[in-house]
Amino acid sequence: MFPTGFVWGAATSAYQVEGSISADGRGTSIWDTFCRQDGRIVGGDNAEVSIDHYNRYAEDVRLMADLGLTAYRFSVSWPRIQPDGSGAYNAKGLDFYKRLVDELLSYGIDPWLTLYHWDLPQALEDAGGWPVRDTSKRFADFAATVHAELGDRVRNWSTVNEPWCSAFVGYASGEHAPGRREPAAAIRAAHHLNLAHGLAVQAMRAQHADSRIGGCVNLYAITPATGSEEDADAARRIDGLQNRFFLDALLKGAYPEDVLKDLGAVTDPGFIADGDLGVIAAPLDMLLINYYSRFTVSGVPGGARSAAAAPTDSGSPWVGSEHVGFVNGGRPVTAMGWEIDGAGLREVLDRLVAEYPRLPLYISENGAAFDDVVAGDGTIHDPERAAYIDAHLRVCHEAVEAGIPLNGYFAWSLMDNFEWAWGYGKRFGLVYVDYETQIRTMKSSALWYADVIRHGGLPGPAE
Numbered sequence: 001m002f003p004t005g006f007v008w009g010a011a012t013s014a015y016q017v018e019g020s021i022s023a024d025g026r027g028t029s030i031w032d033t034f035c036r037q038d039g040r041i042v043g044g045d046n047a048e049v050s051i052d053h054y055n056r057y058a059e060d061v062r063l064m065a066d067l068g069l070t071a072y073r074f075s076v077s078w079p080r081i082q083p084d085g086s087g088a089y090n091a092k093g094l095d096f097y098k099r100l101v102d103e104l105l106s107y108g109i110d111p112w113l114t115l116y117h118w119d120l121p122q123a124l125e126d127a128g129g130w131p132v133r134d135t136s137k138r139f140a141d142f143a144a145t146v147h148a149e150l151g152d153r154v155r156n157w158s159t160v161n162e163p164w165c166s167a168f169v170g171y172a173s174g175e176h177a178p179g180r181r182e183p184a185a186a187i188r189a190a191h192h193l194n195l196a197h198g199l200a201v202q203a204m205r206a207q208h209a210d211s212r213i214g215g216c217v218n219l220y221a222i223t224p225a226t227g228s229e230e231d232a233d234a235a236r237r238i239d240g241l242q243n244r245f246f247l248d249a250l251l252k253g254a255y256p257e258d259v260l261k262d263l264g265a266v267t268d269p270g271f272i273a274d275g276d277l278g279v280i281a282a283p284l285d286m287l288l289i290n291y292y293s294r295f296t297v298s299g300v301p302g303g304a305r306s307a308a309a310a311p312t313d314s315g316s317p318w319v320g321s322e323h324v325g326f327v328n329g330g331r332p333v334t335a336m337g338w339e340i341d342g343a344g345l346r347e348v349l350d351r352l353v354a355e356y357p358r359l360p361l362y363i364s365e366n367g368a369a370f371d372d373v374v375a376g377d378g379t380i381h382d383p384e385r386a387a388y389i390d391a392h393l394r395v396c397h398e399a400v401e402a403g404i405p406l407n408g409y410f411a412w413s414l415m416d417n418f419e420w421a422w423g424y425g426k427r428f429g430l431v432y433v434d435y436e437t438q439i440r441t442m443k444s445s446a447l448w449y450a451d452v453i454r455h456g457g458l459p460g461p462a463e
Contacts, residue, residue: 001457002397007110007408008453009071010064010430011365013117013161015047016417018077020054024092027083029119030129030170034177042311045423051415051433057100063431063440064414065107068453072109073364073410074100075117075161078142085121086138089145097146101153112364112410113154114216115143115200117161118176125178130166130189130196133271140199144207151208158288158364159200162218163193163246168317175314175421183319184267191272194249198279205282215250216288216364219243221344225298225327234299237262237321242295251356253281262320287352288364290412291392294344296329311421334388335369335426342391349399349406360407366392367412369419369426378441380432386445393458411449415440 015031035046053060064072078085080093097113104111116139124135143159160166167190169176172183180186201213222239224231240259248256254277260269301323316322331339345366352361368388372380389411399406416429424435430446433439442450452458 001455003400004456005407006400006456007071007362007410009069009073009112009408009410010067010414011073011112011410011412012053012414012417013075013114014077014080015075015117015119016413016419017051017053017415018080019048019050019052021048023054024080024096025083025090026077026093027079027085028122029077029079030122030125030177031119033122033125034179037179039312040179041421042423042425045418045425047418050418051435052438054096056438057096058103059440060415061100061103061107061109063442064104064109066442067430067446067450069109070453071112071156071408071410072104072414073112073114075114075119076146077119078116079119079121081146082121082142083123085124086141089149094146094149097150101150105153110156111154112156112158113146113150114158114161115139115146116159116166116196118166118170120178129171129178129180130192131171131182131185132188133192133195136192136196136199139196140203143200144203147204147207147211151204151211155210155212156286157204157211157213158216159197159213160193161216162290163190163197164218164242166193168241168319172319173310173314173317175310175312175317181315186317186319187263187267188271190245191276194246194280195276197250198276198282201282201284202279212285214284214286214288214359214362215246216290217243217246217250218290218292218365219247219348220291221294221341221347223294223296223329225296225300228300230299231297232299234297234321234324237299238295238297238318238324241318241321247352247356249277249280250284251281251287251359253277264320266320284359286360286362286407288362289348289352290365291345291348291363292366292368293338294329294331294341296327296339298325298327299323300325334384335371336422338368340368340388340391342395345392345395346399349404353404358405360405362408362410363392363396363406364410365412366409367428369428372427372432372443374432374441380441380443382443382445385430385443386448389445389449390458393452397458
């Protein structure tokens with residue numbers, strides 16, 4: 001059993017579920033532009049309709065209530081609220097989120113709002129995007145706008161979702177929007193995303209002192225493939241760029257010296273201004289953790305790559321460590337090719353408690369894609385997904401019992417949706433969506449999760 005008050009949630013992001021990309025004055029985002037470029041998205045898919053959450057949000061909130069969710073984590077679309085990324089807000093766009101929040105509250109579901117989940121207004125990318133310092137300031141203004149309008153009803157806020165992805169998958173590998181392959185720009189983007197977080201925290205603190213504000217990072221357990229010096233260095237490098245670059249900045253107010261040295265061959269740190277790290281390390285009320293898998297890495301030249309390849313042609317996101325290979329560790333994998341390793345989550349949680357200031361922790365994303373099959377009677381039996389969540393929830397329970405301040409869990413994702421460069425070919429949802437009819441159907445994993453929430457814990461093995 002989990003403690004009373006443990007948060008039971010599920011999560012989505014605006015671009016992946018809303019559709020209606022030109023409705024009610026919404027501006028163009030970098031993902032709109034990216035989807036229109038040949039070869040960027042598997043199957044040529046786009047999110048113009050997606051699962052039509054913009055129009056079907058009331059139905060979707062009723063599904064959340066049927067599941068028994070106590071919280072729903074969602075993001076707001078920056079170009080829906082500020083079509084050009086700055087200036088006066090678009091009232092119709094903001095009204096959508098007011099309606100969504102009111103609907104959630106009417107069912108007793110706590111809204112957890114993420115300000116940025118990768119949908120930068122195209123106008124800001126045209127001005128240089130995240131590699132440009134001014135984008136951080138524009139984000140702080142955006143955060144203040146949204147917080148001023150919703151801070152009276154939304155208590156839990158996070159700033160930037162997975163800044164590593166926005167910086168290094170967007171500007172180094174080019175797998176994500178805006179699709180640039182500019183390693184030096186990616187490093188600047190990473191810093192400016194961190195700075196945007198800190199500036200946003202400051203802006204929101206000045207408005208509603210009772211808001212709970214957190215950062216959101218995607219963390220991995222990192223294992224060297226062998227005991228060799230080369231593999232140990234590879235693990236240090238990937239851990240540094242993936243985990244410590246963001247954790248140290250947000251929670252310690254410094255970038256790791258070894259990471260800066262690794263990146264020194266690509267660019268000098270002159271873009272880090274005096275005072276930036278103090279802003280980035282603004283005090284937080286909580287830390288949100290997205291966890292999916294473990295990395296096993298090798299620094300030996302020619303090391304085998306794992307099955308978790310990019311869906312389309314792309315470069316390496318590992319700036320300064322492009323030689324590192326990602327090795328199959330022999331564990332079962334999801335449909336994404338990601339290894340299933342609940343033990344890695346415990347490693348991540350233990351490390352946070354041991355090495356960083358103590359904060360309330362929340363698992364803000366955890367889930368798995370599998371190849372779901374609709375049975376003849378219309379049901380979807382997905383025991384692998386339930387087993388994945390079960391295994392990770394058992395780790396969460398062990399962590400709570402060990403005194404780790406873990407206070408909630410959000411399954412990714414509430415519903416099947418647009419899976420970025422993979423298009424609609426990968427399904428993470430607890431709820432199955434027929435993309436032709438938009439009919440929603442709870443999978444067996446959703447019914448299992450609802451039972452877990454009802455019991456306040458894990459009554460038995462997932463089936």
